[in-house]
Amino acid sequence: MNAAYQGIHRVLHEIKRRRLEVLRVVDLTPRMRRITVGGPELADFISLGTDDHVKVFFPQNATEQAALETWVPGAKDNGPLPAMRDYTPRRYDLVTGELDLDFVLHGDGPASTWAAQAAPGQFLTIAGPRGSMVVPDIFDSYLLIGDETALPAIARRLEDLAANRRARVVIEVENAGEQQTLQSPAQIEVTWVRRDAPEQDLLRTVEQLHLPEGNLYAWVATEAALSRRIRKVLLGQHGLNDEFVKTVGYWKQDDSAED
Incomplete structure (x- = not known):
């Protein structure tokens, strides 16, 4: 095992339930809404990995709300809990006591339904992250592939990379209106794959990629079956090192997206 692989490590965190107030709601695109939450219970929140996840809870009635309020993380029998989804902490600031969560408004499911009506003054309960997979910025270049849920x-x-790094980014979105401006100190090249353009296809785009040179770390997050197909292309066609390719399924076909 080489030194680069040894630098990648997992850190476990104490899981806490946090009831946070909605502070701001901003539409980044027609289908992506950023909800900023905060409050005293955000104190000592920690997220060391850029792809960490917190559990976000969406009670539908008084019974589920009561169960959530008495829930003890780690207990064996907490009773029925409300629907929950995984979301990436987009940004957190313990000085101001704020946490940003970005929601895809896809029109159904408890998370999207809640986010569509969210307003300042409401409350949201989260837990986690359970742990962080820390990938130090020790690679020459990065390949980042995903859809809206991975944004x-x-x-x-990208924001955490050093200025002397390179990043090749491929993101599938619904249409041109969903493209976001991505910031990074590194040199980045971004390809947007649009579902409303029949000639564009995420897997085919990955097959035709010219990858940056040097030590490369690849990260892929999209629909589960598609992520597996992309992994095969990266390992078989592009010859990437299996140790430095992480692929995850953020959602399954016909299921609600997590992020």
Whole structure:
């Protein structure tokens, strides 16, 4: 195992339930809404990995709300809990006591339904992250592939890179209106793959990529089956090192997206 691989490590965190107030609601695009929450219970929140996830809870009635309020993380029998989804902490600031969560408004499911009506003064309960997979900025270049659900993690990774790094980014979105401006000290090249353009296809785009040179770390997050197909292309066609390719399924076909 080489030194670069040894630098990648997992850190476990104490899981806490936090009831946070909605402070701001901003539409980044027609289908992406940033909800900023905060409050005293955000104190000692920690997220060391750019693709960390917190559990966000969406009670639908008084019974589920009561169960959530008495829930003890780690207990064996907490009773029925409300629906929950995983979301990437897009940004957090313990000085101002703020946490940004970006929601895809896809029109159904408890998370999207809640986010569509969210307003300052409401409350949201989160827990986690359970742990962080820390990937130090020790690579020459990065390949980041995903869809809307992966945008918070991709944007956060890009912002953390050093100026002497290179990043190749491929993101699938619904249409041109969903393209966001991505910031990074590194040299980045971004390709947007639009679903409303029949000639564009995420897998085919990955197959045709020219990858940056040097030590490369690849991260992929999209629909589960598609992520597996992309991994095969990266390992088989592009010859990437399996140790430095992380692929995850953020959602499954016909299921609600997590991020």
